[in-house]
Amino acid sequence: MSDTGSPVRARKTDEDDFWPDDRPGLSRRSKMIGIGVAVVVVVAAVVVVAVVSLTGGSTTAASGGGSALPTVYVPTAANEGTKKLNQRTGGDQRPLNEGEVFTDQAKSVSHGNYTFALARSELSTNCGASVWGQRLKADLQKYGCSQLVRGAYQTSDQRYVGQFIALNMDRIEGSEQIVRDLDPQVSAGFVVPLAANGLTNFGVGFSAAYPEIYGHYVVISWVQRKGGARPDTMNELLDASLAIERAADFVWGRLVLADN
Secondary structure, rough: OOOOOOOOOOOOOOHHHHHOOOEEHHHHHHHOOOOOOOOOOEEEEEEEEEOOOOOOOOOOOOOHHHOOOEEEOOEEEOOOOHHHHHHHHHHHOOOHHHHHOOHHHHHEEEEEEEEEEEEEEEEOOOOHHHHHHHHHHHHHHOOOOOOOEEEEEHHHHHHEEEEEEEOOEEEEEHHHHHHHHHHHOOOOOEEOOEEEEEEEEOOOOEEHHHHHHHHEEEEEEEEEEEEOOOOHHHHHHHHHHHHHHHHHHHHHHHHHHOOO
């Protein structure tokens, strides 16, 4: 899948903004490009704050289902180009299916020097069973989360691992609340990483999560070096996350169908 043909947004950051203790900011740019004969182009510039803890991240293993948290959390506000998806009842009532999200193209994803293969995927209709944190669980129920999709990825050289997560909420207000809940500074909870053969202990050490709001969908790409070592620069994890994010292409198909 070429970069020019993909609807995945592009992010850019100055790595020097991350590592100095007094400057944890990140500038990101979102770009949406429609697919097929329906072409929609929206460019949204957003400035967000990354939550950075240079002393390390969570020490809880994914296989234990405990309380893994990303070290860096960089949310992106709702994309104005996806307003037609702001309510599930507004033309997007059909449930997601695993094959729709993890297509052949999403089973092997690449960006720059990073190529990941899907090791395991799961779609659950019980959102609360795949997260930890009472507040997060309560808000998932309050705002009508109907599905939680997870995919575990690993690079071909086995140096990087990633998690793709999608939540199917009832409306955009729920998506916005869940993104606030997931902020590690709020301590409301997080999604439990999906374990796979050879891919346990995700979330231990240093990791970065990048949630985005697409109407009633929340999409998260969460990445780290295998074993949780701190990266040399944040661009390393940004580029890795862009590969994982290619599984979000299902959003654009939904948007095209909502147009009809």
